Amino acid sequence: MNRGPGLLKRWLQNIGKMKDEVKERFAQLWSRKEVREEDWEELEELLIQSDVGPRLAMELVEEFRQFREKSPERGDWQYWLYNKLYSFLEGNNPWLFSSAEPNTLRVILLSGINGVGKTTTAGKLAYLLQEGGERVVLIGADTFRAAAMEQLRIWAERARCRYFQGSPGADPGAVVFDGIHSALHHGDTVAIIDTAGRSHVNKNLLAELEKVTKIARKAVPESQFESLVVIDSLAGQNAFAQVEAIARVAYLTGIVLTKWDSQAKGGIIFRVAREFGLPIKYLGVGEKITDLLPFDAEEFVKAIVY
Ligand SMILES: Nc1nc2c(ncn2[C@@H]2O[C@H](COP(=O)(O)OP(=O)(O)OP(=O)(O)O)[C@@H](O)[C@H]2O)c(=O)[nH]1
Ligand SMILES: [Mg+2]
Known part of the structure; x- marks a missing residue:
């Protein structure tokens, strides 16, 4: 890196x-x-x-x-x-798929509340992994809004990766199922699933995320699956409650903290790590495709203390 x-x-x-x-x-x-x-x-x-x-x-x-x-x-x-x-931050393993088989399909599911940067992160991550030699497909499971599907298509174009789109209004679970099978068929090595933003008060959307997660998890061995929740660095108390609700259904394996370049304060890193007991994998540091940094706990703490 x-x-x-x-x-x-x-x-x-x-x-x-x-x-x-x-x-x-x-x-x-x-x-x-x-x-x-x-x-x-x-x-x-x-x-x-x-x-x-x-x-x-x-x-x-x-x-x-x-x-x-x-x-x-x-x-x-x-x-x-x-x-x-x-x-x-001890044990904060920033790498994805530490024990996965190379050259076989690995799946990354991105979830989070509205507007935190899921789609943008999907695009940046696709680019980063493609640069690292992976064959990436972006799967659009946010089928409610045509604009959301178009947004992900544009990111796929920028990242020069494949894009799998369900039909508008299609059941997200079915899109994920078909998308993963298409990835296997094409010999892709990483499938990144972008989901719709959701809040803890919407029981239907949480149930849907649970279903989508189950389908994605079942498609590959456990070591080949990462479920990342995207959190805005400016997240307040209310956002934490919403992420907890997502954590209950999405078998989370890590965190992406976005908008680090905004008015965020450094302490949020310790807070999310402590509250969710999950490793922080990446920081989003801007709106460009290259604005995603793997998180290194040691380097980060050194920068604060010394
Ligand atoms: N400054 C900054 N802006 C970001 C970052 N990540 C995302 N954004 C911006 O945040 C806004 C929302 O990003 P999206 O990726 O559409 O968020 P989303 O979570 O997919 O939104 P929904 O699908 O509507 O829930 C966009 O204007 C992005 O450019 C980041 O790391 N830094
Ligand atoms: Mg989105």
């Missing part, structure tokens, strides 16, 4: 607040003789503002306090913070 200087710059995007304010505050509290209760509260507030979520913020502050009290000779707090933050 290409990891040039441009890539590092995009990693660093949106961790400014964590890097400057939060890290600075840790350093100050570490070196001060007396720390007042308000100072700890202020650190917690800063962490919450960087989007790590209230639970994680509390945990970090508590443990840092303990570490500080237990280390009178003033150990290496940066090393402590690195290990602590990294532990939240």
Whole structure:
């Protein structure tokens, strides 16, 4: 994978607040003789503002306090913070299909709430995998809107991959079934399924996602299936509840965090990893076809702490 200087710059995007304010505050509290209760509260507030979520913020502050009290000779707090933050992402395997057979069909299902960037991610991922030598087909399971089908067709054109389209209004489960069989027939190595956006209040759409997932899972061995939920980096509490509902039906194996280039704050990475207990696979960093980065936990935490 290409990891040039441009890539590092995009990693660093949106961790400014964590890097400057939060890290600075840790350093100050570490070196001060007396720390007042308000100072700890202020650190917690800063962490919450960087989007790590209230639970994680509390945990970090508590443990840092303990570490500080237990280390009178003033150990290496940066090393402590690195290990602590990294532990939240421990085991974050960013690769797809770690144990799959090469050259046989693998299936990626993309799901998520409305407008988070599923179709765009499908296109970027198709491009990335094609560049890596795969034969990719994009399968359009969002058959409700003609515009959605056209949007995916255009992405397939840009990514120079095959596109499998169901007929408008067709049952998404049937389209996925036919699409995967067409992929097997054509000797494609990766099938990427784009689904319709859905919310937790819509029981029919969730039931449909469950059905589509079952069909896709059954078509290939377990090691050849990835079910990725797409989450907007600006996601608030409400979005988390909706992703939970999706997680209950979609046998999720990983997360793609999109719109990292927008006003997102770095802490969201730790929060989604913690809340869903799933590896973050990619970051979407823009609207162009090349704007998808594999997520590297170690590099990311290093960039915050050092
Ligand atoms: N800045 C930025 N914009 C993005 C990114 N990913 C997607 N978008 C934009 O987000 C908008 C929605 O993207 P789509 O891919 O259509 O989202 P979707 O989840 O397929 O939407 P529905 O199918 O309607 O649920 C588009 O304007 C995309 O260009 C990203 O990483 N960064
Ligand atoms: Mg879409």
